[in-house]
Amino acid sequence: MGQSIGTLFPLWLRLWVSRRLFRPLGYKTYRLSWHRVVKGPCDAPEVEAMRFIASNTTIPIPRLYAVHVYRRALYIEMEYVPGDTLGLAWDGLSTAARDTVFADLKEYIDRLRRLEPPAEGFVSSAFQNPAYDGRIGCRFFGPCTHDDFHSLTRGHLRKEDVAPFLGPDVEHTHTTRYRTCFTHADLAPRNIIVREGRVAAIVDWAYSGWYPEYWEFTKAHYNYVSEDWEEYLRIAMPCYDQELAGERVLWRRLPEPGTKASSYREGVRIHRPGSSPPSSWLDHRAECQCADLWSVTFPEQ
Numbered sequence: 001m002g003q004s005i006g007t008l009f010p011l012w013l014r015l016w017v018s019r020r021l022f023r024p025l026g027y028k029t030y031r032l033s034w035h036r037v038v039k040g041p042c043d044a045p046e047v048e049a050m051r052f053i054a055s056n057t058t059i060p061i062p063r064l065y066a067v068h069v070y071r072r073a074l075y076i077e078m079e080y081v082p083g084d085t086l087g088l089a090w091d092g093l094s095t096a097a098r099d100t101v102f103a104d105l106k107e108y109i110d111r112l113r114r115l116e117p118p119a120e121g122f123v124s125s126a127f128q129n130p131a132y133d134g135r136i137g138c139r140f141f142g143p144c145t146h147d148d149f150h151s152l153t154r155g156h157l158r159k160e161d162v163a164p165f166l167g168p169d170v171e172h173t174h175t176t177r178y179r180t181c182f183t184h185a186d187l188a189p190r191n192i193i194v195r196e197g198r199v200a201a202i203v204d205w206a207y208s209g210w211y212p213e214y215w216e217f218t219k220a221h222y223n224y225v226s227e228d229w230e231e232y233l234r235i236a237m238p239c240y241d242q243e244l245a246g247e248r249v250l251w252r253r254l255p256e257p258g259t260k261a262s263s264y265r266e267g268v269r270i271h272r273p274g275s276s277p278p279s280s281w282l283d284h285r286a287e288c289q290c291a292d293l294w295s296v297t298f299p300e301q
Contacts, residue, residue: 011038011068011075026190031080036065040075042206044293045125045132047076049208052126052182056115059108060201067293074296081201087189087225097197098232104199105192105236109184109216113238117180117210123149124210126182129294130277131209133185135222135251137259141275146212150174152275155254166253169246178212185211187220187236189229214240218247 014032022031029039050064063079086101093101118128124143125131131142141152151157154166154174163171184191185207193201207219217240220233233239250257260274277285277298285298 011070011077014038032077033080035080036077037062037080038068038075038077040068040070041073042076043132044074044129044297045209046204046206047074047293048126048129049205050076050078053205053208057108057111059111060199061205062201062203069296072296072299074293081193081195081203083193083195083200085190086192086194089194090189090228093194093197099235100197101192101194101199102232102235105187108199108202109187109237112184112216113181113213115182117182120180121146121177122180122210123212126209128210130281131207131211133207133209133219135185135207135219135256137256137274139258139260139275140277141258142277143281144278146178146180149212153250153254153257155257155272166249167246169242170249171246173214173243173246178214180210181213181216182208183211183216183219184208185215185219187216188223189225213238214243218244221247222251 015030015038018030018032018038024030025037028041029037032038047064047067050061053059053061054064060081062081064076065079066077068075068077090098118124122128122143123131123141123146128143130140132140136152142149144152150173154162154170157165159171159174162174184202184205186204187202191202191204192199193203217233217237220237221230221244257272258275259272261272263270263272276282282298285294288295
């Protein structure tokens, strides 16, 4: 699709006009025209993931047209993909149609899992920068090893204390070696666009990156949808039931461990520092002179 005359105007003006012509498509997502949408504010990992997927796979995602800096934040201008979310379409789909949709999803997830990681035992964004995932909290984390990532998810509890305090499923997960796989990390019906009984696009790559191989499966259960959904997930991806059991313990006992917090109990104040990129990565950013996505995400660097 060629450049339209609307793209010649600044983003703020296009947003002002679009809000008067179109209804919002969802949280932070607006129509700019009949063929384009803008999402924002966004973070650098989402842009990295979309560029990485577009360059290395044929998985259907919205075409990325531009990345704007507006009000000191990133905004993604991308293709509008017609169709319905799987959540809206679900009740109207026959069993055969659901099977077809999940056959598509299985193919695309298999492609993600076949991508070569930058290193084994590694957690990061697509391009080996810090990652972001609402399951962890409202702060960036990594790049880091699987061991450090697991330590973060259990609130840095010592390994020898994991079994007595958090149980055998968490202990199993945090002492097992896993492959590193590229992971969407938010495969929910709202992020799958279907059209004419097929998957037209997978959207919202904000939490995507390199994670332990079980993370796609456990994160797909993070927000309960329905028993039907959970049954179909077993068609679309490898199952990690013990890891899911361990994660559910952590969701209940240590929600969002990467979020900075303080608590006071029985005369003792407990400070939880949350998560942040490692000092080596921050030092590298401080020495970086070029303007890039992370100079917007971390302007102090």
